[in-house]
Amino acid sequence: MVQMTEKWTNDRPGDIGYDERLAAFETRVARGDKVEPGDWMPRDYRDQLIRLIHVHANSEICGALPEGTWIPHAPSLKRKLALVAKVQDEVGHGQLLYRAAETLGKPREEMIEELISGKAKYSNVFHYPAETWADVCVIAWLIDAAAIVNQAMMAEGSYGPYSRALKRICYEEAFHLTHGYDMCISMATGTPVQREMLQDAINRWWKPIMMFHGPSDKESTHTAQLMRWRIKLKTNDEQRQEFLRKYLPKMFNLGLKVPAEWNLRFDEKTKTWLYNEPDWDEFKSVVRGSGPVSAKRLETRRLAHEQGRWVREALSAAAAGKRVPMPPTANVG
Numbered sequence: 001m002v003q004m005t006e007k008w009t010n011d012r013p014g015d016i017g018y019d020e021r022l023a024a025f026e027t028r029v030a031r032g033d034k035v036e037p038g039d040w041m042p043r044d045y046r047d048q049l050i051r052l053i054h055v056h057a058n059s060e061i062c063g064a065l066p067e068g069t070w071i072p073h074a075p076s077l078k079r080k081l082a083l084v085a086k087v088q089d090e091v092g093h094g095q096l097l098y099r100a101a102e103t104l105g106k107p108r109e110e111m112i113e114e115l116i117s118g119k120a121k122y123s124n125v126f127h128y129p130a131e132t133w134a135d136v137c138v139i140a141w142l143i144d145a146a147a148i149v150n151q152a153m154m155a156e157g158s159y160g161p162y163s164r165a166l167k168r169i170c171y172e173e174a175f176h177l178t179h180g181y182d183m184c185i186s187m188a189t190g191t192p193v194q195r196e197m198l199q200d201a202i203n204r205w206w207k208p209i210m211m212f213h214g215p216s217d218k219e220s221t222h223t224a225q226l227m228r229w230r231i232k233l234k235t236n237d238e239q240r241q242e243f244l245r246k247y248l249p250k251m252f253n254l255g256l257k258v259p260a261e262w263n264l265r266f267d268e269k270t271k272t273w274l275y276n277e278p279d280w281d282e283f284k285s286v287v288r289g290s291g292p293v294s295a296k297r298l299e300t301r302r303l304a305h306e307q308g309r310w311v312r313e314a315l316s317a318a319a320a321g322k323r324v325p326m327p328p329t330a331n332v333g
Contacts, residue, residue, distance in 0.1 A: 003295040012043070029230050033182050034160035045229050048222065049159055052231065057097035058115045058122035062297050064090040066130035067139060075133060080182070084253065086176050093169045100161040116302045118289050125208040127291025134169045134194075134201035137187055140180025142205070142247060146212045149243045149311050157229040181250070195255070201249075203259050209274070210262070213239040219280050221331040244273040 012018065021040055028035070035041055066086045069180060071087065074080035079082045114120035125143050130136055155166035187198040214236040217223060226232040234242070248258070258264045264275045286294070314324045 007148060017330075026229070029158045032230075033158075034163065035158050036160045042095055044225070045231070046104050048226060048229075048231060049162065050101055050106050050225075052154075053097055053101040053104075053162055054106070054111050054114075055121050057094045057101060057111065059126060060090050060094035060097060062122045062126040062301065063114070064094075065297055065300055066126065066128075067136055070130060070133065070136045073133065082179050083136070088180060089172050089176065093172070096165045096169065097162075100159075100165045102159045112305065116305055118298055118300060121287045124211050124283055124286045124291070125205075126297065127289075128205070128208050128285045129293045131200060131204070132197055134187055134197040135205065137180060137183040137198065138201045138205050141184045142180070142202075142209055142251075143212065144176045144180055145247050146209055146243050148177060149239050149246070150213060153234050153239065154232065156233055161292045166189055184254065188256065199256060202256055206259055206262065207278065210240070211278050211280075211286075213237075213243070215280045215283065216277060241272055248273070251329070 001159060022042055025035075025041060025045075035045075067083060067090075068087045069079060071083050071120075074083055098111055102108055110161060115122070125139075130139065151166050151170050151173065155163055155170055157163055157166075184198060187194045194197065217235045217237045220236055223232065223235050227235070238330075261274045264273060266272075267274050272302075285291075289295075289298075310325060310327050314327075317324050
């Protein structure tokens with residue numbers, strides 16, 4: 001892990017030379033330079049990045065759970081193999097992102113402990129259950145599509161390690177998106193029962209999808225600062241509009257509909273999609289751990305963490321040249 005340095009961990013507004021350092025930093029960021037781990041940075045910049053990257057890493061790990069439960073029930077060997085590969089990729093993305101956050105001085109072990117204790121947040125969409133195979137299809141297509149809109153934008157952001165990790169992640173997510181779209185096409189052009197299942201999944205997932213990019217710009221408390229420092233390059237509402245422009249036509253071409261209660265319509269004058277605003281109080285409650293399956297998700301993560309303890313201990317022992325412990329279920333007779 002990159003060691004934190006005195007020049008930016010203890011620097012505060014009001015310190016001698018702080019304003020000059022801040023001005024130089026913001027000039028670099030404004031012209032598109034990348035900030036690297038050993039560079040001077042405002043403490044708020046570091047803290048905002050840790051918050052964002054930590055939530056993103058948690059989301060990749062927790063995002064593997066709803067799809068992972070469907071691996072044994074995939075309808076064909078082809079779908080099973082693709083889903084196994086996708087789940088493996090998502091967990092790998094989480095590890096890349098934890099590593100990026102570590103460059104800012106926060107240990108991975110601390111981040112994982114905060115996740116499994118319920119202190120840390122993860123994306124709203126992964127607080128909901130995947131009830132049918134059609135849910136897996138919608139997650140792999142539309143939720144991954146919404147994620148790519150966000151990640152492709154963040155990949156051009158100002159912090160080097162996060163930007164580079166996201167470029168690799170986006171490359172792999174593009175395959176996931178194609179996989180999900182193919183599954184939705186198969187369902188939408190299949191039997192009446194399959195089409196009904198897919199539309200039902202759309203109906204249930206549309207609310208989490210519309211909330212995915214975060215509160216509307218008038219509700220967001222962090223966006224202005226994040227954009228000033230080019231951590232983000234687009235607002236939440238701009239990302240939501242980009243998603244709607246790209247993927248609503250594809251949905252409509254498959255004969256899929258947005259639930260009527262959203263009152264979705266296109267404004268020709270502003271060239272934007274209008275809709276009934278989501279309940280942002282509900283969104284905040286969900287990401288704080290009050291979603292339909294929030295407790296179940298965390299319990300699954302706790303169990304996996306505990307069952308994997310012997311692996312971590314074995315790796316630590318091997319690195320220290322000590323005797324590697326046997327797994328707890330090993331047959332030593």
